[in-house]
Amino acid sequence: MRETIMADVDINAVHTALGQVLDPALEQSLAELDAIRKLEVSGARAEVELCLGYPLGRDDTLARRVRDALVALPGIDEVGLVLDWQIDAHPAANSAMAIRGVKNIIAVASGKGGVGKSTTAANIALALAAEGAHVGILDADIYGPSQPQMLGVGQKRPQVIGEGKAQQMIPIPAHGLQSISMGYLVSEQTPMVWRGPMVSGALKQLLTQTRWDELDYLIIDMPPGTGDIALTLSQSVPVTGAVVVTTPQDIALLDAKKGIEMFRKVNVPVLGVIENMAVHVCSECGHKEHIFGAGGGERIAADYQTRLLGALPLSLAIRRQADGGEPSVVANPDSPESQEYLAIARRLAAELWRANRRAAPVTIIES
Structure with missing residues (x-):
């Protein structure tokens, strides 16, 4: 960090005040995060440069916190602020198991079907973008791929380049994402009547034979449950972290716990829990009702020392927009639902940054 000291201002007080400002996504101080790149004071003006490890987007909470903290000091009337961010690769991205062109891999999972996992995965990916x-987003639900419809791609086929073992698929663009799915390779009416080893092999091919173009994040929409695909991912791919989607009712929470335990057993950090269908808001009168119960996501996050990343409503609009090929973040980015997806994405990316900072270095293996 570069500092310029001026005689008429207590630079130590400025530095201390700046370092104590809390990042809104992690509620951890800028000093602890080592996020301060420059601090200069000229007359009554402070110039600050910050660099965080997740995309800052359009949220101005941190900027307001910095300005409020500094203009409260004697002698500081103005604050010039540059907010920058840099997404680093997880240490395992340099290992022999790495997926070329991918910095971080995030698995979005659920203990059971029907909790809105695929809709959540699509909106998180779009929010991060x-x-x-x-x-990028990879639809790992080989038996029931849903991302082609949710992303409005339909029956497009990926372009294949190269020959033999060097063949690669070019991911299909969708609303600014790079996407791949078994649904692009078979028709909607074709059932995947495969046993476990074939499914695992198909997932490996989708991952390793897709030509990902310098992704900060690859979101994997996992199939429900704790079967072969989850094991394949953990054993052959450097998954950076996992997110578990649940609904508040007790049955869903029981299955969500199994999902968390599974990731723990294969040493994949659980970055947080997302509670879907948390509350229903009447479209006529605005009355809120917790149809499936209340507080389940928060309880399970506390039980497993992880974080509730956010709670989403039971909303007809979310369902209609996903079915129509334009998920909420694209269809209506200013809606309350979209704003919640954006907030969840920021918290998720920040938690991943924190996990990467704690991760042990991985030895680079030359091929």
């Missing part, structure tokens, strides 16, 4: 990151 809206915040400024380069994002």
Whole structure:
């Protein structure tokens, strides 16, 4: 960090005040995060440069906190602020198991079907892209791929380049995402009547034979449950972290716990829990009702020392927009639902940054 000291201002007080400002996504101080790149004071003006490890997007909470903290000091009347961000690769991205062109891999999972996992995965990916990151999404639900319809891609086929073992698929663009799915390779009426090893092999091919173009995040929409695909991912791919989607009712929470335990057993950090269908808001009168119960996501996050990343409503609009090929973040970015997806994406990316900072270095293996 570069500092310029001026005689008429207590630079130590400025530095201390700046360092104590809390990042809104992690509620951790800028000093602890080592996020301060420059601090200069000229007359009554402070110039600050910050660099965080997740996309800042359009949220101005941190900027307001910095300005409020500094103009409260004697002698500081103006604050010039530059907010920058840099997404680093997880240490495992340099390992022999790495997926070329991918910095971080995030698995979005659920213990059971029907909790809105795929809709959540699509909106998280789109939210991260809206915040400024380069994002891809892989539909790992080989038996029931849904991302082609949710992303409005339909029956497009990926272009294949190269020959033999060097063949690669070019991901299909969708609302600014790079996407790949078994649904692009078979028709909607074709059932995947495969046993476990074939499914695992198909997932490996989708991952390793897709030509990802410098992704900050690859979101993997996992199939429900804790079967072969989850094990394949953990054993052959450097997954940076996982997110578990649940609904508030007790049955869903029981299955969500199994999902968290599974990731723990294969040493994949659980970055947080997302509670879907948390509350229903009447479209006529605005009355709120917790149809499936209240506080389940928060309880399970506390039980497993992880974080509730956010809670989403039971909303007809979310369902209609996903079915129509334009998920909420694209269809209506200013809606309350979209704003919640954006907030969840920021918290998720920030938690991943924190996990990467704690991760042990991985030895680079030359091929």
